[in-house]
Amino acid sequence: MPKDHGIGAPMTRREDVRFLMGRGTYTDDVNVQGQAHAVFLRSQVAHGRIGKIDTRAAAKMPGVLAIFTGEDFKDVGGNPAGWFIGSRDGTPMREPKRPVLAHGKVRHVGDAYAAVVAETYAQARDAAEAIVADIRELPAVVDMAEAVRNPKNRVHDELPDNVCFDWGWIEDNRAKVDAAIRAAPHVTTLHLVNNRLIPNAMEPRASIGEYNPGTGDYRLTTTSQNPHLTRLLVAAFVLGIPEHKLTVVAPDVGGGFGSKIYHYGEEALVLAAARRLGRPVKWTAERSESFLADAHGRDHVTKIELACEKDGTFIAIRTETLANVGAYLSNFSTVTPTFLHGTLMAGNYRVPNVYVNVKTVFTNTAPVDAYRGAGRPEATFSIERVIDVAARELGIDPIEIRRRNFITPDMFPYTTPVGLQYDTGNYGATMDRLVEIADIAGFEQRRAESARKGLLRGLGVNCYIEACGIAPSNLVGALGARVGLYDAATVRVNATGNLSIMTGAHSHGQGHETAFAQVVAERLGIPESSIEIVHGDTSKIPFGMGSYGSRSLAVCGSAIVRATDKIIAKAKKIAAHMMEAAPEDVEFRDGKFSVVGTDKSVDWGAVCLKAYVPHNFPHESLEPGLEETAFYDPANFTYPAGAYACEVEVDPGTGKVTIASFAAADDFGNIVNPLIVEGQVHGGLAQGIGQALTEGAVYDSSGQLLTASYMDYAMPRADDLPFFRVDHSCRTPCTHNPLGVKGCGEAGAIGSPPAVVNAVIDALHRGGYTHVRHIDMPLSPVRVWSAMQR
Amino acid sequence: MPKVTMTVNGMAVSGEVEGRTLLSDFLRDDLGLTGTHVGCDTSQCGACVVHLDGAPVKACSVFALDAEGAKVTTIEGMANPDGSLGVIQKAFQDHHGLQCGFCTPGMVMSAAALLKENRKPTEAEIRAYLDGNICRCTGYHNIVKAVLAASGQDVSRIAAE
Incomplete structure (x- = not known):
């Protein structure tokens, strides 16, 4: 019998009662006596110079209380990047100011350049439509390679080009890695796109600013994953409010997945407006605004090379990545493609030589920042895809090639060539568990059954490791973090x-x-x-x-x-x-x-x-x-790891991929509540499978977001997914925290995309489509079908 | 402004609304029934599902004035008369069918509508019916399980136990 309470018990959640009764208190559920409503005007072009903003007609409309433009905030601080990352040549990263409201130029579709505050939401919205802004459209910088190649069109005029930094990790390893790859008997090279995603927490962002003229106290109620961080950013960096005069409240928050870590200009606006008007000001995003102006995720273009012996022993990994940061640096945007990505590039394996190069690029698109997994899914995808291709080229079973290269339990603590020390793990044991729960032995029979239905069945397996329990301040401070963690x-x-x-x-x-x-x-x-x-x-x-x-x-x-x-x-x-x-x-x-x-x-x-x-x-x-x-303050990161297996059925007539089964064997160390842990894994898997099969943010060449609604951005629905098989019985407790726990929130999203893609490629190969080496995510029917055509 | 009258969770209510006021806004802003959530502006996320004269509707796609004289049930009307969680609500809690809770009211209302027309739905029928309700947290696994359980079906053999 499982325990009925305390550590290890699958207790049902107490918070569920209020949510199931409709009695949660999300920010938009809060209404403050006397509140006015803010509506933002957002750029309809990706890049443009702001001329005159004519607000005269709008100001006279019923209920209008105030209109703000970038001019009102030109003297306050910018919203800063939380990490400093230097370039390989020793030059500092470029940090253009991120203003409360766009000033001088608009830099992405959805960039807010004005805000109207009125008695009611409808009046504010009506008035916003009466504002006439002269915005002269400029050529948009959308494609990363083009942004680097052609610095003439610049997102930020004051920068010499569109590169934020050019980072090498670890630069001292570079020559050794290059030499190892040159001398290797086998090198597999793969070009990968890690598709841009939109987090889409179901609760849109919302903020209420209040100001008490009697005491000088401010209060911000907002959709935040970290109220103190938001307070620090909006008070100390942007508006110059003493921290002790600002209370930030994040009540019930309807999902975040990273997108609600960051401070956004709307929060500063409602506070400044509340101060000016002497009354509370509320703003709630429409979903369209979420698509256009929430921080997006991923968006890497990577070349990865894996050098091996003929027996599959790994010798070296080298990657070159272009990572999109969008139009402005969001708070975690510089660490996500670097230290949360490059430091994981050895995976679960003994790879003596690893070198990672990441160029971050400004484009006229929404800011890109950490989204569930944050850098680690990108690293995992690159490694686990290239291993699969190498295994196929070398004629080695994909599970076997991984086993041959695992860091073994006797090797911990294990220092990787990319700067981390894994404290504990047992990758062979998680793989054993996976083989069992996924019933790998029964695959051939299931494949034959699928074949009888005219479907191509494939099996994809991969491992993952992540560095989480973020983060040891000593270590991250040395790496450029501007905060303790x-x-x-x-x-x-x-x-x-x-x-x-x-x-x-x-x-x-x-x-x-x-x-x-x-x-x-x-x-x-x-x-x-x-x-x-x-x-x-x-x-x-x-x-x-x-x-x-x-x-x-x-x-x-x-x-x-x-x-x-x-x-x-x-x-x-x-x-x-x-x-x-x-x-x-x-x-x-x-x-x-x-x-x-x-x-x-x-x-x-x-x-x-x-x-x-x-x-x-x-x-x-x-x-x-x-x-x-x-x-x-933790002594080290924690290192959850696991092995995942996906089976897909591909319809050769249409290219449609169906997830036939998905199994996840994770090592999270000790578990406090298995019910919650399993739920976290399920949700992560759905997001990872969404990335692999359905989701993708698409900008056209003029910088218009084509996927700006749920009609166009394909969120996974209930009928896109199966019941999952998850297991967390393999446990190597974290050695340096008192609970021995590792964290489970991101694993599913990190580990699942390569399993899906590996499975689809496997299905195609087994079906005779042996010319298909890789398909970029999302693996939509048209992409799969097109790849199948010779 | 025109006046609208309807019955919400068994109570007669009325209010003055603009022609463009949506039922979701009337419920949330005029009646203070903030359990009905608005997660999109394109009638696709399903967080705002309520029952209108017994049928599930997305309250963001109905004008308040069009609900004149109707009987509306929201998530606040789903508990047992003694205030305890109703059968579907309880199943969601027992099977961890919610995380952030934002999509939950719409999920419960859609599940209730499904179980009214199909007392023992299969897994596939549940997944198809909930196609109009987006959840970003749960991967639907435990939601589908909760709906199966609420319909009295044995879920003990479903994976991930």
């Missing part, structure tokens, strides 16, 4: 023995309110129902960095454990005082404090009450109260 927790024990846990993590679907309570309940031996998890409000929680990069449990959860341990230490002192014993003689177990070797004991509740009714405390040595805060 620790986290924090405060545990407040109330006099009646129940607890409020204030965490820097933010839950936007992850179920922290349930899982974090399980961690503390286990530690203290009390029921989860006595524990409340508080998150998302900078006026309540300690300074934490929020949720992304599969960090919540590994980093924020570790901070909770540390703070809880401090509580236990303090409570022992109180218990010792109550029992007239020495604190070191007091033992805490199952919610009870006892003096070792005696029958004396006091329970949790009595100690908590005493903490707040300290009638006989020795006040010099024992403070009243029971509340502790801990900051936790």
Whole structure:
């Protein structure tokens, strides 16, 4: 029988009740007395010079309170990039200012250049349509290769070309890698596109700005994955508001997947407008705005070379990538294609020589930033695709070639040639598990059944490893991070023995309110129902960095454990005082404090009450109260890893690909709530399969986004996906955090795209289409069918 | 402005609306029933599904005035009379059929409509019926499982247990 509570129990989620009753509080559900409404004017051209913006007619329209343009914000700060990345030649990256509203030029379709605030949303929208802007269209820079080749058309006039930086990792390895590839008996080269994606959290972004003229306090309610980071950016960098005068609240947030990490100009606008008007100002994005102006993801063009011995032993990997950053640098846009990508380029394998080159390129498209997986899916896709092609060329089974090159359990801690030290793992064991749950042995029979239906069945297998639990501040600081990536927790024990846990993590679907309570309940031996998890409000929680990069449990959860341990230490002192014993003689177990070797004991509740009714405390040595805060900075990244298998059926008449089955064997270390972990994997798989088969952001050559609605951007639907087989029984606990957890939020999205593509190529080869070496994602019917035609 | 009157979750309600006011806006802004979510502006995401005279509709594609005299049920009307989670809602919780919760009201309303017309739907029928409801979090696995369970079918053998 599984446990019914505490660590390891598949507890149902407490937060579900409010969501299922329609009683969640998402930002757009919040209405503040006296609020006005903002509507943004967004560029309809990808690139243009802003001339006169005529607002006279709009200003006279009913209900209009204020109109803002870029001119109003030209003297405030820009929205900065969070990481500094230098170029190979030692020059710094280029950081053009990202203004609140476009000023001088518009740089992508959807770039906001004006905003109207009115009494009602409809009035603001009507007035926005009456604004006449003279925007002279300029040639758009859309294609990355062209942007690099032809610096005459520049996204940012003040830069000499469209390259943000040209990064080599590790530059000192380059000559050695080049030599190894030149001398290798076999080299497989592959050109890959990692397709641009639009995150599409189901809740569109929304923000409400408030200003209290009596106190000078601001309040921002917003759709954020990290309220403190947003506060830091909008207050300290952009508007110049003292941080202590701004509260940022991220209430229930309807998914993020990275896109709600970042600070966006709309947040600054509603705060500035609230200050000017002296009343609250609310903005809610329409889905069209989300498509045009949320940060997009991926968008890499890569050449990868894998050098091997004839027996498949890996010798070297070399990659050259163009990575799109769009029109402006979003907050994590510089780290995503570099340190979250290049450092994973050894995968799960012993590859002695690895070199990664990434050129980031400005284009007249929406900013591109971290999206679920963030750099690691791109690395995984490149490695796992090229391995599959190499295996085929060398006549080695794709599972076997991977096994031959795995880093083995006895090699940990293992330092890769790209700068990471994997602490633990067992890739052979996860592969064994996969072979079992995917029933690889039964594939031939299933293939024959598909063939009888006239369908080509293929099997694709791949591995992945990710660096998450983001992140050790020492390491990332040395690599250019401008922030620390620790986290924090405060545990407040109330006099009646129940607890409020204030965490820097933010839950936007992850179920922290349930899982974090399980961690503390286990530690203290009390029921989860006595524990409340508080998150998302900078006026309540300690300074934490929020949720992304599969960090919540590994980093924020570790901070909770540390703070809880401090509580236990303090409570022992109180218990010792109550029992007239020495604190070191007091033992805490199952919610009870006892003096070792005696029958004396006091329970949790009595100690908590005493903490707040300290009638006989020795006040010099024992403070009243029971509340502790801990900051936790991880010693290393965590390294979840796994092996995935996909079976597809391809209709040779149409090229349509159907996912016949998908199996995922993951090693997440210890598991707090398997129900939640499985849900996270399912969701990641759906996003990865979406990337592989249906999704792709497409700009035309003039920079118009052709996929700007759910009619055109193909989100995976229920009938595009099967039931998944997932397994997390292979567990090598993280060696450096107190829970031994690794994180599970991104794995599915990282590991699944190559499995799908490998499966389709396998199906085509088995069907006789042996000329098809690779098809770029998404593998739509037309792409697959076209590739099949000789 | 014209006045509209309807019955929402068994309560007679009325309000003054513009001709262009959508049912979703009337429910959210005028009645404060913010459980009905708006996830797109093109009637495709399904987060705003409510029942209009018993049939599922996307509330963002119905004018409030067109619901004059109608009986509307929203997610707020789906709990048991004692305030506990209804059968479908409970199945979603038991099988972890929701994560961020934003698409959930529409999913539950669509699932309820399906189970009204098909008491024991197959997996394929559920997947086809929910085609108009987009979820970005769950990969649909646990949603489909929850709907199967809500219809009284055995889900213990479904993968990933």
